Amino acid sequence: xxxxxxxxxxxxxxxxxxxxxxxxxxxxxxxxxxxxxxxxxxxxxxxxxxxxxxxxxxxxxxxxxxxxxxxxxxxxxxxxxxxxxxxxxxxxxxxxxxxxxxxxxxxxxxxxxxxxxxxxxxxxxxxxxxxxxxxxxxxxxxxxxxxxxxxxxxxxxxxxxxxxxxxxxxxxxxxxxxxxxxxxxxxxxxxxxxxxxxxxxxxxxxxxxxxxxxxxxxxxxxxxxxxxxxxxxxxxxxxxxxxxxxxxxxxxxxxxxxxxxxxxxxxxxxxxxxxxxxxxxxxxxxxxxxxxxxxxxxxxxxxxxxxxxxxxxxxxxxxxxxxxxxxxxxxxxxxxxxxxxxxxxxxxxxxxxxxxxxxxxxxxxxxxxxxxxxxxxxxxxxxxxxxxxxxxxxxxxxxxxxxxxxxxxxxxxxxxxxxxxxxxxxx
Ligand SMILES: [Zn+2]
Numbered sequence: 001x002x003x004x005x006x007x008x009x010x011x012x013x014x015x016x017x018x019x020x021x022x023x024x025x026x027x028x029x030x031x032x033x034x035x036x037x038x039x040x041x042x043x044x045x046x047x048x049x050x051x052x053x054x055x056x057x058x059x060x061x062x063x064x065x066x067x068x069x070x071x072x073x074x075x076x077x078x079x080x081x082x083x084x085x086x087x088x089x090x091x092x093x094x095x096x097x098x099x100x101x102x103x104x105x106x107x108x109x110x111x112x113x114x115x116x117x118x119x120x121x122x123x124x125x126x127x128x129x130x131x132x133x134x135x136x137x138x139x140x141x142x143x144x145x146x147x148x149x150x151x152x153x154x155x156x157x158x159x160x161x162x163x164x165x166x167x168x169x170x171x172x173x174x175x176x177x178x179x180x181x182x183x184x185x186x187x188x189x190x191x192x193x194x195x196x197x198x199x200x201x202x203x204x205x206x207x208x209x210x211x212x213x214x215x216x217x218x219x220x221x222x223x224x225x226x227x228x229x230x231x232x233x234x235x236x237x238x239x240x241x242x243x244x245x246x247x248x249x250x251x252x253x254x255x256x257x258x259x260x261x262x263x264x265x266x267x268x269x270x271x272x273x274x275x276x277x278x279x280x281x282x283x284x285x286x287x288x289x290x291x292x293x294x295x296x297x298x299x300x301x302x303x304x305x306x307x308x309x310x311x312x313x314x315x316x317x318x319x320x321x322x323x324x325x326x327x328x329x330x331x332x333x334x335x336x337x338x339x340x341x342x343x344x345x346x347x348x349x350x351x352x353x354x355x356x357x358x359x360x361x362x363x364x365x366x367x368x369x370x371x372x373x374x375x376x377x378x379x380x381x382x383x384x385x386x387x388x389x390x391x392x393x394x395x396x397x398x399x400x401x402x403x404x405x406x407x408x409x410x411x412x413x414x415x416x417x418x419x420x421x422x423x424x425x426x427x
Pocket of ligand 1: 010011013014015019032033035037
């Protein structure tokens, strides 16, 4: 007879044991811990909950690490954080975020970049615990899947001669399931095994990308008479041409496998990830009636066309890179941070789908430069340590927006202090 507090009087036995059994989407169910009512009574004790419109907030990995150090006093980083000039902010931020998540007003979903970055850290399991608290099992789809969705949609519009320059972002692109649901008091934890190999793999990818970016930075320094849009066009077009050439290399490889010239392995047969992106366009044409024999040619034309610049993730990353190019060209000596490519991989996906993002100062600056500020106008609020007080204000406004009906429902299902921030998760 599982039910938990808050308990009210049971309509059957009249004892104060009528607790919450489950909370599901926009309903919750009660059951008596003493007499098991309404089981065997043909009645269902379900109650409606008010509809939700949760704000989606992306917190960069460094924020999650700060929360870990703040909450786990055993870690040496805790002392360092206490002496940090932003300590008060981190404390306040965690309190507010944890409270708003429990109040069903925000979600901070876990993402591909979080799992990659935490796999590289020495505290994988501890960081995982923080995510689970903040996300309550909500997560973004694998970024690669969002890229496929976006490509498919833009390719469809392009093929139908419709306006591919305006992309309709919808939560289906990025979320596994419906996000505006009331969550249970408890959440599940998935015992994901830590794989040491992926740590090395992610690290080597990061190092490789970091050196590619350094090389580009050196090249941009020397380029003459180029504008922001020259670099933007170059980056976006090169995404298209690289996709085509990798797809054709993959086809050649498959031929070699079938001729016995190359050993078939899982990697060889599935090919690089970008093959899926090419296929997303191909499949969109086929679902619009194009024959299989023509769809690959059409995809090639698509990836050579201007439409590629309007696939949101290509547009965002190309703009960010063009911004870095402009900085290099204007004489910036300092290379972008080691994790810049990782940040771009994240921002190119999450930015349009979030109500707010909290990222590092460097990325905040880039997104606030012209023309990015106007071109990438998704109504997403951008915060970093630079405007941290505004972020706190933003969170306060969200809290004060909760209606009385909503507050009553919170007390009804989670109890009087059910949404208070918890600082004891490592005790
Ligand atoms: Zn009862």
